[in-house]
Amino acid sequence: MKNIKIEINLEVFESVSELPISIQNLMNKAHKARNNAYAPYSFFNVGAALQLETGEIITGNNQENAAYPSGLCAERVAIFHAGSQHPNMKVTSMALTAGSVKKTNKTPIPPCGACRQVLAEYEVKQEQPIEIYFMGETGKVVKSNSVKDLLPLIFDSSYL
Ligand code: THU
Numbered sequence: 344m345k346n347i348k349i350e351i352n353l354e355v356f357e358s359v360s361e362l363p364i365s366i367q368n369l370m371n372k373a374h375k376a377r378n379n380a381y382a383p384y385s386f387f388n389v390g391a392a393l394q395l396e397t398g399e400i401i402t403g404n405n406q407e408n409a410a411y412p413s414g415l416c417a418e419r420v421a422i423f424h425a426g427s428q429h430p431n432m433k434v435t436s437m438a439l440t441a442g443s444v445k446k447t448n449k450t451p452i453p454p455c456g457a458c459r460q461v462l463a464e465y466e467v468k469q470e471q472p473i474e475i476y477f478m479g480e481t482g483k484v485v486k487s488n489s490v491k492d493l494l495p496l497i498f499d500s501s502y503l
Pocket of ligand 1 (some may be wrong): 382384387388389404405406409414415416417420453454455458
């Protein structure tokens with residue numbers, strides 16, 4: 344028996360204003376997208392903005408459903424849109440913001456496990472890492488250089 348230690352790297356920015364201008368712009372788009380979330384059940388609104396290599400920005404937000412599991416997270420709404428409309432375009436970065444209507448959230452909120460798995464699929468497909476920036480409504484922003492840092496033991500097609 345031996346132990347395996349897995350190390351991940353994350354960068355923490357004190358606020359949006361510390362980010363590069365292009366990422367501030369991307370995060371602003373995520374905030375705007377969050378305002379259009381359809382979350383009448385959880386009252387938890389999430390916004391996502393994807394930067395494509397062409398410079399185009401695709402946004403998404405969570406879409407809930409009375410049959411709860413039929414709803415979809417903001418990250419998947421955005422990346423499935425990008426995958427369907429721009430199948431050969433690489434995604435360079437993604438900005439995420441999340442918060443409850445019931446309380447102000449200042450803690451950076453990372454994507455859920457299912458979204459990490461979906462993002463990993465696209466990262467493997469495009470053979471290029473996707474930078475992920477995530478935050479609450481205000482406050483610190485965390486940056487991951489790759490989905491691999493958020494989901495170290497990814498399941499991918501190499502196992503099939
Ligand atoms: N949600 C997202 O949009 N992304 C995540 O990564 C976590 C959760 C949504 C799903 C649901 O509409 C609400 O947040 C509460 O879970």
